[in-house]
Amino acid sequence: MGMEIYENTALVVVDVQKGFDDEGFWGRRDNPGAEENIASLIDVWQETGRPVVFVRHDSVQEGSPLAAGSAGNAFKDFVAERRGKGSGPELLVTKSVNSAFYGEPDLDAWLKGAGVRQIVVVGIQTNMCNETTARMGGNLGYEVLFPLDAMHTFDLAGPFGWTATAEELTRATAVSLHGGRFARVVTAREVVAAAR
Template sequence: MNDVLILIDQQKAMEDPGWGPRNNPDAESNIARLLAAWRDRGWPIVHVKHDSTRADSPFRPGQPGNDFRPLTAPRPGEDIVAKKVHSAFIGTDLVARLESLGKPALVICGVLLANSVEATVRVAANLGFAVRLPGDACWSCDKRDLTGRLWPAEDVHQLTLALLDGEYAEVTNVDEILRGVVG
């Protein structure tokens, strides 16, 4: 059984300047590398799309931000799961899709790491899925905490990876995953 590649929120809404400064400018190209490897092997891919119900959200259906980004857009025949909340497992048929494949291990990547990616990884682990999380195929944005302190995107990113590693996922990188794909 092959791992399922799950891409989170690879939509044009992430180009909105309202997200603020981000880290990891190579994330999209790293996601594309994973996607190419899975496509070359005919392995299962799930594109998760956020269809926000908030009127002010750039992810709301019917506006350009809801569209997939070209570099990592789904091809005909690839699975798309539309979600309305942060986790790809809540209110969707993702569990049923994965169970029909024999409950494979998952490789989860995308944006935002400390938001929809983290929510999806945590739920996946709680449902008993083995998860690998390539930190270089995700990105984060600056975040202000409740005391007013501004946390740089890279700090948010590294702390989120540390919180997920071990208990919820095996944090790794794209090169390591691709070595296993080729090997």
């Protein structure tokens, strides 16, 4: 089944911030190749003049490595140095919750104003802000592509003494989104090839 990436498909780069490098706070992560795949997608989007949305999480939680104004709030270098380099439209959205659709400025209004019908969600974390943004995008009527290797997450403890590894959470997110038809789970390579 072929994949079509439209001329105005938006790449939504979620929370690729330095604070996520704090292993002492977050724990063990999966997918060490995430950053390279995110960079390759930003590059092809900028080369082809498609819209890129950079999303930054300005945490209001006490002690968060992503707190507004902290060093960890800044975008990782490979993202920071790519901002403003594309020939297409670019937007910065800041948020303090999981969904990029609940940020400033209004992402849905910006996308609809540009006639965007398809979005590609990448960034950090797979099962948190990425999944929430993808689900909301699907609910708002966008065709959502979710390149699973262009994101990562962390091991997590839950209720009843349950824990899940980052890999288990990634798989659960992929099955929920794809199986539930919120999004189409794909690879970065497939998206790059279709976008070229």
